[in-house]
Amino acid sequence: MFLSRCLFSFAGVFLVFAFGISEIKCRKLSITYNEDCDILECEGKNESSNTFNLAHVVAVGDNDTVHYLWSSVGGPTILLAVTDHKSQLMVNWTKLLVEEDVSKSIQFTSVPTYSMAMLVTKLIEFNDTKDTADVSNPNSNVTMITPLDSINWLNFNDTIDSKTCSGTFQSIRKYKKTNSTLSVKVRAYNETGRATALPHMQYTENTTQFDFSIKNFPSHFLNSRYAVEVLMVSDKAAELHVKKSIDDEYTPAIFSIMNFVAPASSESLLGSYSQWKPVVYSDPKHSLSDALQCHESNVIQYSDKIPNRSIIRAFFNISHVKLSAVNISFGTTKDKFYKNTNYTSWSVNIGYGEPPVESLSQLVIIVISAGLGIPVVICIVGGMFTCIRKWKISKAMNSSRYPAITTPTSVN
DSSP states (O other), rough: OOHHHHHHHHHHHHHHTOOOOOOOOOOOOEEEESSOSSGGTTTTOHHHHHHHHOOEEEEEEOEEEEEEEOOTTSSEEEEEEETTTTTOOOEEEHHHHTTOOOOOOOESSSSOOOOEEEEEEEEEEEEEOOOOOTTTTTTTEEEEEEEEGGOOBBOOOOOBBBBTTTTEEOOSSSSTTTTTTEEEEEEOSSSOESSSSSOOOOOOOTEEEEEEEEOOOOOTTTTTEEEEEEEEEEEEEEEEEEOSSSOSSSSSOOOOOEEEEEEOOOSSSEEEEEOOOOHHHHHHHTTTGGGGEEEOOOOOEEEEOOOOOOOHHHHHHHGGEEEEEEEEEEETTTTTGGGGHHHHHEEEEEEESOOOOOOHHHHHHHHHHHHHHHHHHHHHHHHHHHHHHHHHHHHHHHSSSOOOOOOOOOOO
8 A cells, every 4th residue: 555655746747857847938820811802913813823922920039030931923932031029011012912122111110129031032943863862963964944933823812721821822824734833821820739741740839830842843854853942031041950869759769850040139138940850752641651751952052043023122132131042952762753652742831049959848858757667666665665664573572582570579
């Protein structure tokens, strides 16, 4: 009975520490689409015409407001700006979508304390003759490049889900015979957690998830693979870091995570990041059997790589920011190339602050601690029980070793 009580007490104390109460940060989210746009370019009435999409997500926290601008203008773009609570977005739609010079057509009523952007600039098809799945390999030099600012897009507003603060940019079919589609699903989060679908990316209350996929794109080469160029725009040059881990609990067989980090600016204590795991999926179901590798090139610094009509050029002074790019190629050696499934999906999170760090889940910690801790407690409690029992026996023997001294009675 004594031993069982000790074990239950230990388990209770451990659970209190394991699931210790912590402050949960949460933002209030809202989303609008093409705010106050009254020109024809914003309408996008049919599937044969391009729609200029600009969604504005407002994430209100206790101390600041994070604004996300999701757009297809200039290619799939996430623009992040941190402001005070009173700051409002201002868009000069005519200048942004009609005039040649788009500079300063997107502004806020107060200067953001921090801002950055991520843009997927181009889709690269390359002939992987050596089956390395690496676009930076010098043997893979036959390529076809599709600038993503040249693609027409469907109406993003038709896909918006206000409850989950998400939506999907979907291209108008570029190759009608193959029914090819390029889609980008975006979602903002208001608290910390982890995505339900593989690769189970970790997110915070300052995160937008960006799921990029291509389906039924043609293979112009015998050994076609695809890659993308990802561009980060920030005050200081971004750097690519690889973080290793001993744990593959959430994404089996993946023991690293990529952090494309932009340092903090002079006005902000925090920087930003794009974070992904080096894995893509060859089927929309995202099962373990569909997992393939992705490969990153070295970081490339540009002086100007932004399309003339882009929300990045509309907001940033390009001469005052750094443009850092990395090429990411999709596939694994001997996977039979892109044509094997005609589908590839890649996920990346864009966020403000420090990139989330992979760690063991509480369940794993409990199992490990129970496996190691309970035997130790049993040994300690068992030892104490044995010592106490021996002490009691020894005391009883000592007390019964000599006969009791009695006072003799007198004889009358």
